[in-house]
Amino acid sequence: MIKLEKVTKVYADGTKAVDEMSFEVDQGELCVFLGPSGCGKTTTMKMINRLIPITGGNIYIDGVDNTKINASELRRNIGYAIQEIGLFTHMTVGQNIETVPVLKGWSKSRRRERAEELLELVRMKPSEFIDKYPNELSGGQRQRVGVARALGTDPPILLMDEPFGAIDPINRVELQSEFLKIQQKIKKTIIFVTHDIYEAIKMGDRIALMKDGKLVQYDTPANLLYRPKDEFVEGFVGADRALKGLQLLRVKEVMTGTYATAKMGEKTEVVRERMEKEGIDWLPVVDNSGRFTGGVSISDLTGGRAKTVKDVITPSEAKSDINAVLNEALSLMLSSGLKTLPIVVEDNRLAGILTFDAIQETLHEAVKTGGTK
Amino acid sequence: MLEAWEFILRRPELLAEWVLAHLWIIFVAIIIAVILGVFLGIFITGKGREQIADSVLYLAEIAMTIPSLALFGLLMLLLGSMGLKSIGFLPAVIALVVYGQLPILRNTYTAIRAVDPAMVEAGRGMGMTERQILFKIELPLAVPVIMAGIRTSIVLLIGIATIAAFIGASGLGVPIFRGIRNARMDLILIGGISVSILALIIDGLMALVERRITPKGLKVGRQ
């Protein structure tokens, strides 16, 4: 647990960067520091691991005043990742990840084992990457190594300053989703700095919205969107808050679970009858073990007699994971032109479908009731 | 030319003596210059030492512009007035250390300053002490550049060391000075050509060392 109590920072030149900031971050929670550039996010974060000395107030880590702990010792127990990553270019990926384990005097075999484990966690094949050098990696891969390195000795707390800020938008979305999955496994207490409201809403359990060194609202993403405290928050959240709410919802909360399907081996006539009965013009197709393989439209089913679904199927790549954020699924529907998006779980098993109607209904409800979560 | 060759055949032990004496002076001088240059270079990169850094680099720069003959002369008088040995090995080494200093000092300083601040910040943020940041990040990254400085310095000193004969130190300057005094072309040639060959060989060797010592991570991939 991290507790800030009237934390204040005045720089040598007189700039008051942080002004009596007080709040708590619970164990296992991801807290986003959000706000316009220069509002004091980085300064606040760096006072937690004492990279910047505090001017006034106190910061407690698990109840202990952080100025009572040796600075290096404190930092070795708090993971640290920054936008510029700062991978050591003269060291291999493995050596980079082993930085804190080395500082803590872990044995060679234990370090190596940990490095491999962490590479697995960030979905990089250890055998392929552990002996590579940072200059041989892509931007996204470097960022993953940066995250792995921050988790070196499994610290309970993680500080991340715009960790995905330098990544292109497509890879950023992917890294965010992956990181959320990782967080579900590792359950760290995380401070995550960003100036991107979309990122904040997607990542945060709680958001600390700051302005001019002051804490404006500390709340869940839903409350920030639907119950803004004042005009600044409302303005920062934007007029399109209903759309931003798409970030808050997961596909699984909106999708239709039970739904008719067609099997690969079924006769086309049987399938057509089913579609006509249900009044729908498209069905997802699954193989014998329930894996999603494509779709059939009613127009494909006219004519031909003794055909099976297999002969008329349109193989499809467009689908969404059940844990995806709603706006990513919606965006996929818009770009692929699908009115019905198949939703899959592990192993490509079909779990349900997502439709525009369902999305619209859910969003309307959210705006009306002021957030569902 | 022919006479020079004949002289070498006649007195090979003399040439060997000069070459060894030449190398020995440079060896001693460069060791001291490296220790001094690297330490000073590291020292002036420290936080809040920008002013000191400027002054030190400026002084070293000035020292380079003193004509070597004048510096040797000055050292002779200075050491003499201090009651130390004013001719031969000691003043020669001191003068060479002064000259050899700048490339090493400047390269050490520039290379450490050039280390990506993000790496230093990441290191500090993960709990490295300032000493660990220096030895695990800054120095390994600076080593190739420091080596290049040492290489420049050695080649520079091979030439300047000939003038040390002027104040009675041994080395390849001896045949050159003797040749000038006695109008002996062969001696001048022997000294001059040996110095050039020596410089080429050592420069080549240092280039190899420089390549060997560059961390692998800096040689691979893009950037």
Ligand SMILES: Nc1ncnc2c1ncn2[C@@H]1O[C@H](COP(=O)(O)OP(=O)(O)O)[C@@H](O)[C@H]1O
């Ligand atoms: N070392 C410093 N000296 C003086 N002012 C600083 C220093 N670092 C940051 N500031 C100022 O403090 C304020 C907050 O900065 P920062 O915490 O970096 O903001 P953010 O991370 O939200 O963009 C800004 O006005 C910035 O200019």
Ligand SMILES: [Mg+2]
């Ligand atoms: Mg910042």
